[in-house]
Amino acid sequence: MPNPSILILPGDGIGPEVMTEVRKIIGWFGEKRDISFDVSEDLVGGAAYDKHGVPLADETMAKAQEADAVLLGAVGGPKYDDLDFSVKPERGLLRLRKEMDLYSNLRPAQCFDALADFSSLKKDIVAGLDIMIVRELTSGVYFGEPRGIFEEGNERVGINTQRYTESEIERAARSAFELAMRRGKKVCSMEKANVMESGILWREVVTRVAADYPEVELSHMYADNGAMQLVRAPKQFDVILTDNLFGDILSDCAAMLTGSLGMLPSASLGAPMENGRPKALYEPVHGSAPDITGQGKANPIACVLSFAMALRYSFDLGAEADRLEAAVEKVLADGVRTADLLASEGVSPVSTSEMGDAIVAALNASL
Ligand code: NAD
Ligand code: IPM
Ligand code: MN
Secondary structure, three states: OOOOOOEEEOOOOOHHHHHHHHHHHHHHHHHHOOOOOEEEEEEHHHHHHHOOOOOOOOHHHHHHHHHOOOEEEEEEOOHHHHHHHHHHHHHHHHHHHEEEEEEEEOOOOOOOHHOOOOOOOOOHHHOOOOOEEEEEEEOOOEEEEEEEEEEEEEEEEEEEOOOOOOHHHHHHHHHHHHHOOOOOOOEEEEOOOOOOOHHHHHHHHHHHOOOOOOOOOOEEHHHHHHHHHHHHHHHHOOOEOOOOHHHEEEEEEEEEEEOHHHHHOOOEEEEOOOOOEEEEEEEOOOOOOOOOOOEEEEEEEEHHHHHHHHHHHOOOOOHHHHHHHHHHHHHHOOOOOOOOOOOOOOOOOHHHHHHHHHHHHHHHHOO
């Protein structure tokens, strides 16, 4: 059997910086656990634009379709802000998600004990937090037609369309219920059925899917209230199911419950392939962080934990994913902190690469 394949797309800004640390960890698994991958690398985002004039070359798209898993760093940055919309770095990422049909985006927000003091919320509100946001990723207002900027009389109009079919809602909902069955058996679905027809349909379809999961308790919440509840009492949630745009916003919000945007990993999953595994792309929730690029300040944990999700969801290596997550937890418990995680002055932060080394050391200690 050939080794499973991973396509690495480091991208822009801090993307390549955090990915360097993930490569160390992939190397560790090969060397110490005899778990090897065929790793190849390519360009996405601004880096691809600089070389090819497009944010994702067709050959790269084809490689992503073939890979057992794709790992992506981040895309975008001020250098590309004035590019035509069609070739903006973010379009490369959106093309990957759409063409790989990665409809279920898992964004887990866990508060590690060592960071409970550091969250911008009070410790007792976040300590022990473990929620999973399931964000629909291939439809909604991100992709709905009509869209564009048009002339209308003597001015222009910008249009995006929120559009959801029943089957799109249903498959995202099923993935949320399946996850809930393996977790706390609660799903809270968030939309705005009070003002949007797509929200009314969303609520109806999710309620219908819930009938197939009688053990799971389903609740519905308007997404604005959901944002408020996430900072008021986040531990009331187990799985949150929501659409593409609300999920984007709510997951950044959830990130701060864990201490930093630099902590939140994600898995974007599609339907199972012939080998039974889902098409998959793993990436940190954060962006390219232009304000800290090139300074060795980026926290690589979100990207490292995204690789842990790959071990779990693409490679059936749940125990090794647990090992990696435990190594991250140990490093944090030992007080190792990148700058984004430093609450008090007088403690010196470690660099991106020192954080990666500390995680590798903790992995060694786990043997
Ligand atoms: P961002 O996530 O890049 O940064 C927001 C803030 O969080 C910044 O202050 C940044 O320094 C900090 N931060 C983010 N990740 C961090 C990490 N790992 N360690 C330490 N601090 C971290 O969001 P933004 O500034 O709104 O966007 C910058 C660019 O990134 C834009 O072009 C945007 O479109 C893009 N973006 C890409 C992705 C992605 O590739 N998935 C996600 C979000 C934003
Ligand atoms: C994310 C990002 C992306 C999104 C952008 C970069 C396309 O914010 O993954 O959270 O809006 O989905
Ligand atoms: Mn986002």
